[in-house]
Amino acid sequence: GAVVSQHPSRVICKSGTSVKIECRSLDFQATTMFWYRQFPKQSLMLMATSNEGSKATYEQGVEKDKFLINHASLTLSTLTVTSAHPEDSSFYICSARGQGGNTEAFFGQGTRLTVV
Amino acid sequence: DAKTTQPTSMDCAEGRAANLPCNHSTISGNEYVYWYRQIHSQGPQYIIHGLKNNETNEMASLIITEDRKSSTLILPHATLRDTAVYYCIVRVPRNSGNTPLVFGKGTRLSVIA
Numbered sequence A: 001g002a003v004v005s006q007h008p009s010r011v012i013c014k015s016g017t018s019v020k021i022e023c024r025s026l027d028f029q030a031t032t033m034f035w036y037r038q039f040p041k042q043s044l045m046l047m048a049t050s051n052e053g054s055k056a057t058y059e060q061g062v063e064k065d066k067f068l069i070n071h072a073s074l075t076l077s078t079l080t081v082t083s084a085h086p087e088d089s090s091f092y093i094c095s096a097r098g099q100g101g102n103t104e105a106f107f108g109q110g111t112r113l114t115v116v
Numbered sequence B: 001d002a003k004t005t006q007p008t009s010m011d012c013a014e015g016r017a018a019n020l021p022c023n024h025s026t027i028s029g030n031e032y033v034y035w036y037r038q039i040h041s042q043g044p045q046y047i048i049h050g051l052k053n054n055e056t057n058e059m060a061s062l063i064i065t066e067d068r069k070s071s072t073l074i075l076p077h078a079t080l081r082d083t084a085v086y087y088c089i090v091r092v093p094r095n096s097g098n099t100p101l102v103f104g105k106g107t108r109l110s111v112i113a
Helices: none
Strands: A004-007 A010-013 A019-025 A032-038 A045-051 A067-073 A076-081 A090-097 A105-107 A111-115 B009-013 B018-023 B032-038 B045-050 B061-064 B070-075 B084-091 B107-112
Touching: A004 A090, A010 A019, A019 A032, A019 A090, A019 A111, A032 A067, A032 A076, A045 A067, A045 A076, A076 A090, A105 B045, B009 B018, B018 B032, B018 B084, B018 B107, B032 B061, B045 B061, B045 B070, B070 B084
Parallel strands: A010 A111, B009 B107
Antiparallel strands: A004 A019, A019 A076, A032 A045, A032 A090, A067 A076, A090 A105, A090 A111, B018 B070, B032 B045, B032 B084, B061 B070, B084 B107
């Protein structure tokens, strides 16, 4: 099946710094990718929809100036957590769907962000 | 997309079949049933999906009732590596690919040796 690669898998950063997470579709083009956040023992919560060549669409309650999304190409979306704080510590996951008749969603491995 | 109800948790003995139920009584005619699972600290993994006929692949079987108001995911011979949270999601498949999956709380399956 299609592969979505996310990098890094783990990152620790100091409070106040910024962290960039990359999401790549390795064997298909994705005009749309999705970013989720997951806190311990909770389900995945959609943060934003990343659109190639246009602005991302953010879910209610997600600060677009804090979580910067750039969809630079048909195979790459990045999420930058700016001025990170300990409460931003979470598991961040990206997703993309294939084209045509393939309706399955594929997910990256996730990024464990710890802000100290 | 229709709402789904799943048990919070289940246990299964290693080597036995794991049967995970899902209720989706408000499912509409063009909505499919999808199953994903999430092993701890990993991204979700697609398992199987179906409309009304039973489906089987190398990972699992999906049994959908005739009225389509409920379904069961069957892992025929559960192993310790099947321990995960299993999500049942009902939605209309859209080829445009620009609609996200919405996750409920899922069922936490624990496979016990």
